[in-house]
Amino acid sequence: MIDIWLYNPLLPQLSSLSIEEPEDAELAYTMRDLPPTPPPRGASVDQYTTPGRHTPVVDREPEGTGPGMRRPPHTPGGTPLLSRTKRAPLEGEFEPLQLRKFQLTSMGSRSMDSSPQSRPRSPWGHFDPYDSAEDMDREYVGFATLPNQVHRKSVKKGFAFTLMVAGESGLGKSTLVNSLYLTDLYNNRKVLNAEERIAQTVFITKHTVGIEEKGVRLRLSIVDTPGFGDAVNNTESWKEIEDYIDQQFEQYFRDESGLNRKNIQDNRVHCCLYFISPFGHGLRPLDVECMRALHEKVNIVPVLAKADSLTPAEVRRKKMKIREEIEKFGINIYQFPDCDFDEDEEFKQQEQLLKDSIPFAVIGSNIQVESKGRKFRGRLYPWGVVEVEDPAHSDFLLLRNMLVKTHMQDLKDVTRETHYENYRAQCIQNMTRMVVQERKRSLRDRIRSESSVDFPMTPLPLAPVDRETERLIWEKDEELRRMQEVLERIQEQMQHGQKPDY
Amino acid sequence: MSEVAVPEMMMPPPAMPAAFQVEKPVPGPGMGDFSYVGIDAILEQMRRKAMKQGFELNIMVVGQSGLGKSTLMNTLFKSKVSRKSVQATSQEKIPKTIDIKSVSHDIEEKGVRMKLTVIDTPGFGDQINNENCWQPIMKFINAQYEQYLQEEININRKKRIPDSRVHCCIYFIPPTGHCLRPLDVEFMRRLSKVVNIVPVIAKADTLTLEERDFFKQKIREELRANGIDVYPQKEFDEDAEDRMINDKIREMIPFAVVGSDQEYQVNGRRLLGRKTKWGTIEVENIAHCEFAYLRDLLIRTHMENIKDITSSIHYEVYRVRRLNENNTAIAHANGTGQILS
Numbered sequence: 001m002i003d004i005w006l007y008n009p010l011l012p013q014l015s016s017l018s019i020e021e022p023e024d025a026e027l028a029y030t031m032r033d034l035p036p037t038p039p040p041r042g043a044s045v046d047q048y049t050t051p052g053r054h055t056p057v058v059d060r061e062p063e064g065t066g067p068g069m070r071r072p073p074h075t076p077g078g079t080p081l082l083s084r085t086k087r088a089p090l091e092g093e094f095e096p097l098q099l100r101k102f103q104l105t106s107m108g109s110r111s112m113d114s115s116p117q118s119r120p121r122s123p124w125g126h127f128d129p130y131d132s133a134e135d136m137d138r139e140y141v142g143f144a145t146l147p148n149q150v151h152r153k154s155v156k157k158g159f160a161f162t163l164m165v166a167g168e169s170g171l172g173k174s175t176l177v178n179s180l181y182l183t184d185l186y187n188n189r190k191v192l193n194a195e196e197r198i199a200q201t202v203f204i205t206k207h208t209v210g211i212e213e214k215g216v217r218l219r220l221s222i223v224d225t226p227g228f229g230d231a232v233n234n235t236e237s238w239k240e241i242e243d244y245i246d247q248q249f250e251q252y253f254r255d256e257s258g259l260n261r262k263n264i265q266d267n268r269v270h271c272c273l274y275f276i277s278p279f280g281h282g283l284r285p286l287d288v289e290c291m292r293a294l295h296e297k298v299n300i301v302p303v304l305a306k307a308d309s310l311t312p313a314e315v316r317r318k319k320m321k322i323r324e325e326i327e328k329f330g331i332n333i334y335q336f337p338d339c340d341f342d343e344d345e346e347f348k349q350q351e352q353l354l355k356d357s358i359p360f361a362v363i364g365s366n367i368q369v370e371s372k373g374r375k376f377r378g379r380l381y382p383w384g385v386v387e388v389e390d391p392a393h394s395d396f397l398l399l400r401n402m403l404v405k406t407h408m409q410d411l412k413d414v415t416r417e418t419h420y421e422n423y424r425a426q427c428i429q430n431m432t433r434m435v436v437q438e439r440k441r442s443l444r445d446r447i448r449s450e451s452s453v454d455f456p457m458t459p460l461p462l463a464p465v466d467r468e469t470e471r472l473i474w475e476k477d478e479e480l481r482r483m484q485e486v487l488e489r490i491q492e493q494m495q496h497g498q499k500p501d502y
Numbered sequence: 503m504s505e506v507a508v509p510e511m512m513m514p515p516p517a518m519p520a521a522f523q524v525e526k527p528v529p530g531p532g533m534g535d536f537s538y539v540g541i542d543a544i545l546e547q548m549r550r551k552a553m554k555q556g557f558e559l560n561i562m563v564v565g566q567s568g569l570g571k572s573t574l575m576n577t578l579f580k581s582k583v584s585r586k587s588v589q590a591t592s593q594e595k596i597p598k599t600i601d602i603k604s605v606s607h608d609i610e611e612k613g614v615r616m617k618l619t620v621i622d623t624p625g626f627g628d629q630i631n632n633e634n635c636w637q638p639i640m641k642f643i644n645a646q647y648e649q650y651l652q653e654e655i656n657i658n659r660k661k662r663i664p665d666s667r668v669h670c671c672i673y674f675i676p677p678t679g680h681c682l683r684p685l686d687v688e689f690m691r692r693l694s695k696v697v698n699i700v701p702v703i704a705k706a707d708t709l710t711l712e713e714r715d716f717f718k719q720k721i722r723e724e725l726r727a728n729g730i731d732v733y734p735q736k737e738f739d740e741d742a743e744d745r746m747i748n749d750k751i752r753e754m755i756p757f758a759v760v761g762s763d764q765e766y767q768v769n770g771r772r773l774l775g776r777k778t779k780w781g782t783i784e785v786e787n788i789a790h791c792e793f794a795y796l797r798d799l800l801i802r803t804h805m806e807n808i809k810d811i812t813s814s815i816h817y818e819v820y821r822v823r824r825l826n827e828n829n830t831a832i833a834h835a836n837g838t839g840q841i842l843s
Contacts, residue, residue, distance in 0.1 A: 140580075140611060140612075141578070141579050141580050141609070141611055141797075141801060142611075142797065142798070142801045142802040143557070143559075143609075143611060143614060143616055143801045143802070143805065144611045144612035144613070144614040145801075145802050145803070146552070146557050146614055146616070146805060146806065147548075147549045147552045147553060147614060149803065149804075149805060149806035149807070150548065150552055150806050151545045151548050151549060151552075152806075153806055153807075153810065154545070154548060155545070156740075156741075159541075159544055180539075181539055182539055211539065211541060213538065213539060213540075213541045213542050214542040215542070216541050216542040216544065216545060218541045218544075257655075259822050259825060259826075261814075261818060262814070262818075400539070400540070401540070404539055404540050404541055404543065404544075405540045405543035405547075406543070406547065407547075408543075408544050408547060409544060409547035409548055409551060410547070413551075417661050421658075421659060424657075424659075425657050425658060428657050429657070
């Protein structure tokens with residue numbers, strides 16, 4: 001059946017992933033290489049029987065046992081994969097037509113006696129978990145393609161990620177962003193000189209760029225904070241940032257509670273890279289205050305900027321100092337999620353390495369440099385060349401891997417589940433309190449004036465506050481107020497009573 | 503694809519060794535792993551998360567008793583997920599009202615875990631007077647939406663709201679061979695607005711191929727004539743590719759299925775089937791019946807789509823209706839009589 005449906009033209013490109021990327025190595029157990037051609041339809045059934053195959057019993061318990069649990073052995077994967085990548089044209093238009101023609105002829109011959117494979121060529125191609133010849137025989141239900149279905153939909157929709165960069169000017173924020181995503185977001189920047197910067201206040205700018213790689217589209221938004229820490233008096237310079245983050249939460253909250261939820265744009269800030277200057281001794285007071293103001297609203301990832309001005313020993317010392325200070329001041333930076341027990345050792349080691357490298361000591365560069373016959377992004381000094389992507393020179397690669405390859409989804413999840421939910425809970429409580437106070441006030445007015453009042457309706461999403469409960473709340477509030485007045489009076493009396501003693 | 507910027511460049515000092523050169527940056531894409539950021543790794547991250555979380559699927563089966571609903575569920579998921587509601591006793595007990603029974607199972611295949619819930623409706627269409635027999639079912643479906651809505655508007659929400667909304671309703675059409683019965687039309691018309699309906703022709707081994715085609719055509723005509731939109735709904739096709747795929751499916755519904763939970767030996771293989779004197783019907787043979795297509799549609803290719811339509815369209819319709827109801831209720835309670843948006 002599936003062969004009738006269009007063979008997904010995106011998939012041939014994905015198949016090339018499995019050769020290059022080491023992360024995909026662990027996928028090999030669940031993914032099978034597609035055999036070069038689908039088994040011919042009219043072939044006799046004997047081809048498919050494997051001797052000594054264990055037949056699944058029908059009356060088995062559904063709880064997790066059964067043929068699904070056994071891991072079928074590898075099929076020879078070398079040649080089929082190569083032939084796939086050769087065959088897959090970039091357009092993807094020719095392949096589906098051929099397939100469809102092939103299958104249509106077999107559809108016509110419905111009066112065959114032999115039973116053909118009920119599992120024809122699937123659109124998942126390389127990612128089909130049921131591809132080995134052994135699997136074709138076994139009696140699988142077939143829902144292990146679910147993760148593929150989910151990510152097929154997401155690939156169509158595309159992803160969005162918002163990254164905020166905060167820190168003083170001149171720390172290399174824009175250069176780092178360009179290096180991270182290989183873009184040119186800050187093409188024609190005009191850097192203001194000192195006089196112009198005195199009077200400047202902090203303002204927020206947002207650049208959006210669409211990046212596409214191997215069929216996956218990402219809408220990347222970078223929120224920049226020029227003017228931060230530039231003024232002579234920097235108190236409250238983080239207020240703009242806080243307000244911006246809150247604004248994004250509020251807008252999302254309104255959209256989510258609204259009536260039309262089809263195309264909600266997620267502009268919430270998923271991650272904030274905070275740049276710490278390498279020239280001081282650890283964190284400055286401004287850094288501490290700013291991070292403390294933001295740590296409950298956004299995932300903070302501290303970054304040690306311009307690390308090429310430090311020797312390795314200095315880097316180590318500074319990192320330790322910064323880590324201590326972060327703990328001392330109780331700043332909650334983004335925590336990497338703990339690994340499960342069944343993750344492999346390499347993954348766990350990677351995670352541990354990440355945890356130990358906070359804050360990431362990074363170097364960014366917009367220029368390509370050539371050395372020893374290779375071209376790379378780097379910085380050229382008379383005493384040597386710094387390579388941005390060399391793990392020995394800086395933590396840039398670690399940061400990029402974390403941001404893009406391994407933790408992008410987690411950053412979005414933590415933003416969505418923790419920071420946004422906190423904001424939402426607070427918001428609803430504030431609104432309820434406001435509404436109750438309004439009701440109190442207007443009930444009082446109504447009692448006084450006996451005229452009907454227009455209640456200012458805040459857009460409360462289905463708050464189940466009916467008249468009974470409101471009245472009760474109001475009564476209790478009045479009681480509390482009265483009791484408080486009585487208390488105050490008693491206190492005053494006590495004070496008056498005590499006075500003559502002096 | 504993006505390009506690397508050309509910033510102001512300093513003139514290299516004259517003492518520069520000749521081996522180093524500073525060049526103008528060249529466009530990124532295709533230049534080895536220079537320009538490869540690795541964004542597509544997010545797919546792997548999503549996969550991992552999905553595998554950890556597991557999936558949920560709620561299927562409802564509706565049809566008169568004896569049409570093979572439970573057997574079909576067992577065949578679909580290859581395990582006893584649904585117990586036959588009527589025992590083979592001399593006195594068959596038909597419930598007086600429609601009972602809604604929901605049974606959940608956790609099944610796992612190749613590392614993917616799924617919580618499957620089968621909602622059975624014994625007693626549907628079995629009374630003498632079947633008017634309003636769809637009401638308990640509609641009430642049940644709406645109750646699931648309501649439960650999800652309450653969870654969603656809670657102040658302290660759970661991380662993953664348990665999804666008990668009915669994703670798909672398989673409606674069993676008896677193989678009369680002529681056309682749809684009024685009960686079928688009534689039910690499907692009402693329910694296609696709140697849930698995805700997949701109509702199937704039950705016990706299709708009583709129809710020959712020609713009769714089957716004729717029956718299907720009649721059914722399709724009647725569905726069109728009554729304005730009943732079954733899954734995959736035409737209006738929810740997102741792009742041309744989807745439309746092409748779904749058009750092909752729409753040409754084949756309703757699927758003529760045969761269910762069986764017994765295995766027989768055919769040509770040296772053990773297959774699910776029904777054995778009669780004139781031959782053995784193989785359930786998974788697409789030349790015999792369309793069970794394989796139904797299974798592929800439901801499970802292998804369109805499961806996410808079904809869930810998506812349920813959550814983003816049917817549920818949203820319900821939610822909007824409820825929100826508007828609530829607003830008018832508050833307005834009335836305040837004595838203003840004004841409808842505030």
